[in-house]
Amino acid sequence: MKNSIAERVVDFLNGYPPFYMLSNKTLLEIATEVTIIYLEKGDTLFKKDDTCHNNFYIVRDGAINLYYTHDGVKNIMNIHDTGDVFGLRPLITKEPYKLTATANEESIVYAIPIAVFQSVTDYNTQIQKYLITAFASNAYDPYSAEIAGKIFVDYLPNKSQDMVNFQTANYTKSPIICTMESSLKEAAKKMSTHKIGCIVVVDNEKKPVGIITNSDIKNKIATGLFPIETPVTDIMSSPVITEKKGLTIADGQMQMIKHSIGHLCITKDGTVNSKLIGVLTHHDVLVTLGNSPTVILKEIKRAKRTKKLRAARLKGNSLLKSYIEQNIPISHIINVISQINDAVTVRVIELALKKMPTVPPVAFSWLALGSQGRKEQLLFTDQDHALVFEDVPKEHYEETQNYFLQLAKLVTKSLNKIGFEYCKADMMASNPEWCKSLTAWKTQFKNWILKPDEKAVLLSSIFFDYNCVYGNKQLVNDLTDTIFATLEETNLFYKFLGRDAIKSPSPLGFFKQFLVEQNGDQKELFNIKSRALMPLIDAARLLILSKQIKGVNNTSERFEKLAELEPQNKELHESCSYAFKALSKFKTKQGLLHGNSGKFIDLETLTKEEKLKLRRCFKPIQKIQETLKIRFDLKNFI
Template sequence: MKNSIAERVFDFLKNYPPFNLLSKDKLMDISKEINIIYLEKGKILFNQNDTNHNHFYIVRNGAINLYKNLKKEKILIDICDGGDIFGLRPLISKENYVLDAIANEESIIYGIPIKTFEAVSENNLKVNKYLITSFASKSFDPYTNEQNNNIFTDYIVKDKLKYSNLHSVNYTKKPLSCTVNTTIKEAAIKMSNQKVGCIVVVDDKDIPKGIITNSDLKNKIATGLFSIDISVKEIMSSPVITQTKKLTVLDAQLQMIKQKVGHLCITIDGTNNSKLIGILNNHDVLASLGNNPTVILKEIKRAKRTNEIRKIRSKANLLLKSYLEQNIPLSHISKIISEINDAVTIRVVELALKKMDSPPPVKFTWLALGSQGRKEQLLYTDQDNALIFEDTTTENYLETKNYFLKLAGHITKSLHKIGYEYCPAEMMASNPKWCLSLSEWKNQFNDWIINIDEKAILLSSIFFDFNAIYGDTDMSKELTKSIFKTLNEKSLLYTFLGKEAIASPSPLGFFRQFLVENNGDHKDSFNIKKRALMPLINAARLLILSNNIFEINNTGLRFEKLAEIEPQNKELYQSCSYAFKALLKFKTKQGILHNDSGKFIKLESLTKEEKLKLKRCFKPIREIQEVLSHRFNLSNKI
């Protein structure tokens, strides 16, 4: 009589290493002895320091979070998905567990009996090599008892933070290396002897040409894809990602997120054409108290419901607060938080698509506008978004548009649940006016540029800061080209945008007092967004557009680019960039302090020092407005 349960287990295991390296008979022997474990969300499989089990594990369905306990703080180390093996310590080293294994969601886990597995795989070198390299890749992570104290001391907070993310990272100064003529076997022996997780391939001048990690050995050699006797150049990752030794913790985090790598090579001048002097791995740059952007991004990618994303996104707020307390430069903070905001939007779009009855009828692009489009959205703000869909036939147009309006409705509703309020002016893709075909968007911008009125100035200025978040980015690039073609032909819009940029006077009155709101709910409050930030945002946008530069949306970066191309005004533009970042950081801190947007500030709540700092940021506003007035022949007096 057939064992149907064992057959189902067999059908699953045969798709994943190391089980796919076993014969059918031996794999069936294991499948018959499998312990099937059902875990509800939050259920613990094993704890740190628990005595080892008689099984190691593979995820069948769901996911398992692996945590490191550090001084009453749980730090998320990894998320094991379907097909991932974990809990190998009892099999390999017979030691107690060094991590907690907790169900991320409702999960089914297969417990592989160690005695049975050892019996059927005893003489299988490929299986043994796979398991050893898999375990080694985790053993070299900084979570063993002897390494833990050294790695995490950088992130322990007592009376005050001992370590700033602005400090240069502590990289390994004598990295293991080999030449391109080295065989993989020789490289693996070197790695084993030195107990390291990677080896850098260099030329005769010690210039890095490639890198091999434990993961390469596990996935390319242990699985039999390549012979262990061939040259390292056959499996090395190339080119390597390089940085200078002055790399900060925060820069390292961002580089690894952007490049999707776990190692950075440190060279003399930071390029891949200079001598190798060090190696840095991703565990060396773990953020304090587990607020690791890489882990947050991974959690967002795995989230299956909106309320999960909301909880994960709240971690970014804690990360933001921590960075501000450490006085991290705003440019670094913005990059990290923007990556998280974009990841939230991408996941929301993906989940919304699953709610639709059918796939999209044509290609589309989801655009972020306003502060998210400029990568300046640090706190929760109102939604500003739009959708471009591919041109379609007249007969299919209405059906296509209705599809994307319904999709946009799901997306904006989910973003609202996460914490991004609906736009009061309904500048959202769920509004038919902001959900248009590519041709319609081109015509819309042409109309705004050519037939200028007050509404057109407002809308076009918002849409000039768009950023493609999801979908076919080629359409957004095509729209940008169309916009600049019309701008170059009809430049009158620059004059009107200039008037808008100088419409808000200097934040200080004649006697250097703050200009406050005269009425309404925020009477006697200072509107830092309207009075200080928007004049700089508008000025940067106008000047960068007039220079025919469209690949830079961020206000600070716009001013820095202007400083490059207009050296005669370099000092002013640098002052504007600095002032903008300082004002945005001040607004963000106020928002966190009062649990609001930080837009309106009660002056009586500020210290004398804080007021002086604000006033110092206002000087560049008057100066840049004077430049605009002169350059664009604006009749309005500042």
């Protein structure tokens, strides 16, 4: 007699990884042992420190919160919805649960006995790989990043180099140091005694101020440039490049390549202003082969032609696809692809400068705008950038501007060949409107802020999300200081930004139907960018500007920062951050699937579960827009 319940379980499991990798016969063996659990909102499935169950779980309907409590504050790590697997970590590590799982809403969960699952999948390496990576997708902050790193080491030896890239870097925890008063002879003796290749110079508070390597001794002492008794401060490399603990192998590799160094100083807060706690060396990093971030970045740095850069950037797309399929955390994916995009831009500018008849007449900075400026650019998009150059006398302005316009045209042409389309609105540094001196840019931003209108708000949504990719950072810092000083002079600009942020209502209409395009080539398609992502992007920008927070441009990071600043709204901001990541991942998947930007989605191609996931991501949009209406008094502002 057929088991109709088990068959329904099979039908469901067959639509999600890793179960779709199994035959129906195998799935039926698993399904007959599945326990169906019904949970009311707030019900607990397991608690932190509980002994692990003999099952792992997949959400059938509803949503499950995973969180931990610290100092009485509830910190949500993830919200799992239909098709998401969770509860794997304890089964792999044989440890108690590190998080508590509760129902975010009325939910149905399938409990799958690990013994039964393993008995039918033991020799399926694809399944084993998924079991390791699935729970790692929860690693949105350092709390779980360390756990994830240990799992990668212990359970995925030599099976997937991509996974190793996201292992937490194993740095030296007790670095050898010397004081600023030490002589090189004293430092060299320490290096010899401990058989190490570098020593970190620290101040009285153990903050790193410099580093000395074997190469320094060889090139500066052995050659006779300095005597052996010279102070370490005379030959040390300074300032040092720092990172905080918890960085991944991929992050470490990219920083070393970016700065052409072989050592990273690990400090308490990741800056030179805190105590040294470790050193990550090139020998600590597993050098990866094949299609990895490290290799791609090396290819980009060595490229001498646009054709080579295009090939390297296309490898980035392959890497993106691979990471999406492996369920790597979207925050890590964004970090990797953003660094690749920035590296491509830097190399294009370097090659363009070589084609110019002379060196730049003054210092300049190349600003990435929009999604690249926010470090959220995953798929190929059109170009959005600007250029700011150092002030010059009035009589030299036109000549100086023409030089940089010529440079910008070379850059935009190469970026177009690589795959980044020209901006249809011409928001590019090759446009004289967006290639200006520092003072001209300051005046431009002051006008936008103090005399806001429709055009000013539209342009602000692009230009307020800038990031210095190449050139003189001080120019950009000066511009940023002026912007924030001007923002203190008026509240009207916030109202205009707020009005823009709430102009797109909730993506759902009456009866929870998706709001689709009504005419044109995209009729009946859902615009995930304008209806779902942009409201979150606009809200995060407005709120972070109103808090006078500099240097936080990424949308999800902006919401995470807001959660720190506003504990009373922590849950809302964290849910917005999660929703943005989930929507970005969904858009990217659609773009990879259809070979486009993923902006417009044919809802008929989505499964019921995919539509449910999208709807859940829309919940925070309405809440954050209501918050903006109240905070900036927008109800009567037209």
